[in-house]
Amino acid sequence: MKKLILSAAILLGSLSTFASTVPATNEVVKTVSIQEEYTEVKLEEVPEAIKAALKTAYPSAVLDKAYVNATKEYKLDVTIGDKKGNLFVDAAGKWIQK
Template identity: 65%
Template sequence: MKNLFLSAAIVLGSLSSFASTVPMTNSIIKTISIQDDYTEIKLEEVPAPITEALKKSFPDAVLSKAYKNTKSEYKLDVTVGEKVGSLYANADGTWIKK
């Protein structure tokens, strides 16, 4: 009789482990890149306060391209040595973190 109860408990225990399922979740990650519409401008059109701030903050930087958006914010593509990057500034030469 003990063996009958023991075997029944083992069978029911093993069935419950097969009956339990691990919930599957599909994680979808969406990356949205919000970019202000910058339009390319000539390097001569970059305001003097920005070029002065660039020379002061990054004396070895070479300005390769400049862009402007509708909020009068400027995006500057610069090269320092072998490194290439973008800087953002207001018209008065204040740097913007983006």
């Protein structure tokens, strides 16, 4: 009889651990997006240092559009072969990784 009562107590004790509730936690993830404001400039207004850096790094690149922000960083829309993309460069012709 003692074994039966002990077995029942162990069984009920182990079942009660499964019945316990796990507190639900809600994590708040905050995403901050910083978008730099670029304004379009004419291709003639692009500094010669940038044009020279573009021809040196990408000889077959065609400059489609150019944009500048307040810190004089330029965003260049270029076409190389059949691919289009963006390049970032400062006013001195130094490439920027973004």
